[in-house]
Amino acid sequence: MPVIPKLNPRESGDYVSKNSVHVNIKEDGIERIANKVIKSLLSHPDEISVNRWKTHELLPQTQDEFAANWIFLSDLLNFCFWSSPGKEYMVHYKSKNRTGYWSLCAALWRALDDGYDITNPAFYSKIDESTLKKIFRSDSNYDIPKLHERHCIMLKDGEILLKNFNGSFLNVVKACNNSAENLVNLITKEFTSFTDQINFQNVEVSFYKRAQILVADIWSCFGGKGYGRFHDIDTITAFADYRVPQVLNWFGALKYSEELTSLLKKEGTTFAHGDRWEIEIRGCTIHCIELIVKKVNETLESLPSSTTNLKVNSIIIDHYLWDMRREKAKELESVPYHRTESIYY
Numbered sequence: 001m002p003v004i005p006k007l008n009p010r011e012s013g014d015y016v017s018k019n020s021v022h023v024n025i026k027e028d029g030i031e032r033i034a035n036k037v038i039k040s041l042l043s044h045p046d047e048i049s050v051n052r053w054k055t056h057e058l059l060p061q062t063q064d065e066f067a068a069n070w071i072f073l074s075d076l077l078n079f080c081f082w083s084s085p086g087k088e089y090m091v092h093y094k095s096k097n098r099t100g101y102w103s104l105c106a107a108l109w110r111a112l113d114d115g116y117d118i119t120n121p122a123f124y125s126k127i128d129e130s131t132l133k134k135i136f137r138s139d140s141n142y143d144i145p146k147l148h149e150r151h152c153i154m155l156k157d158g159e160i161l162l163k164n165f166n167g168s169f170l171n172v173v174k175a176c177n178n179s180a181e182n183l184v185n186l187i188t189k190e191f192t193s194f195t196d197q198i199n200f201q202n203v204e205v206s207f208y209k210r211a212q213i214l215v216a217d218i219w220s221c222f223g224g225k226g227y228g229r230f231h232d233i234d235t236i237t238a239f240a241d242y243r244v245p246q247v248l249n250w251f252g253a254l255k256y257s258e259e260l261t262s263l264l265k266k267e268g269t270t271f272a273h274g275d276r277w278e279i280e281i282r283g284c285t286i287h288c289i290e291l292i293v294k295k296v297n298e299t300l301e302s303l304p305s306s307t308t309n310l311k312v313n314s315i316i317i318d319h320y321l322w323d324m325r326r327e328k329a330k331e332l333e334s335v336p337y338h339r340t341e342s343i344y345y
């Protein structure tokens with residue numbers, strides 16, 4: 001039985017984009033985004049940097065074991081918030097209605113306010129589904145998607161964190177010798193719910209969206225220092241979710257075939273995990289952002305010396321585009337995004 005080659009996320013993005021039929025990466029769209037990033041970088045450098053973490057009020061602002069365990073749990077559950085329009089799960093917290101990813105963060109803080117030791121794997125690895133239902137109760141008429149799957153993941157991966165790493169994600173970080181790549185590999189090897197990989201044309205491609213965003217969140221929260229210092233953080237790729245492709249498509253950096261466009265426009269279309277459509281969108285997203293990073297850094301290097309210390313990586317570009325999708329949610333309402341029932345993103 002021939003061994004199927006296995007690619008890391010960067011190689012996977014490159015391979016998928018080279019073999020993609022329904023999704024194309026367009027140079028003019030890349031230029032458009034790169035120019036926008038450079039303009040923002042030169043005017044507000046801090047907003048497009050590891051320091052962006054501090055601007056989000058629902059993220060932990062300490063650099064300690066609590067923050068590391070909070071981040072592990074949030075990225076264990078950081079998937080599939082999409083629903084049909086107007087039927088969104090919502091948590092009202094700190095006087096705002098929180099939806100999507102932020103509804104998850106709000107529910108975790110609300111649980112802590114309610115006295116649940118929710119970020120402790122000794123607690124959530126044994127939690128029963130009715131308590132979890134209370135913790136994720138909705139303030140709209142729509143429940144959090146995939147509660148049962150989230151429960152199973154908390155039991156299973158919480159148990160592994162408890163038993164093999166003494167209940168602290170800092171012990172997982174310490175085992176990777178400040179290498180982001182080692183940490184992604186350790187996470188995907190030890191914790192089953194992070195193995196976001198799939199066979200595409202006889203090659204095992206890996207996107208590792210939740211494992212990579214988990215490493216990126218530690219890097220961001222700890223400001224690239226101490227436990228957040230990774231000598232190879234630039235090996236982390238963009239996070240292949242369903243929102244960043246939406247923005248890339250909006251800028252014309254990702255162009256979809258007629259067939260894919262009409263499918264996406266059709267109300268209620270969903271793609272199965274592993275569908276060609278889904279893999280092409282996710283793989284081209286990763287590669288497209290690699291090309292944007294290259295374009296931005298080349299331009300920065302050509303500018304007068306005062307800006308040469310500015311440099312971006314795929315995490316920074318990804319966050320910039322993900323934030324933009326939220327800021328411009330109204331304009332992007334008419335831009336379709338793909339829906340896949342998945343525990344991976």
Ligand SMILES: Nc1nc2c(c(CN[C@H]3C=C[C@H](O)[C@@H]3O)cn2[C@@H]2O[C@H](COP(=O)(O)O)[C@@H](O)[C@H]2O)c(=O)[nH]1
Binds near residue numbers: 059220242243325
């Ligand atoms: N590519 C990428 N996908 C991301 C994130 C985040 C939030 N994390 C960052 C936020 C602050 C910290 O810096 C965290 O790193 C969530 N998602 C995904 O989006 C989807 C939900 O989207 P919406 O409907 O808008 O909530 C869902 O698949 C979710 O998994 C990101 O940053 N990049």
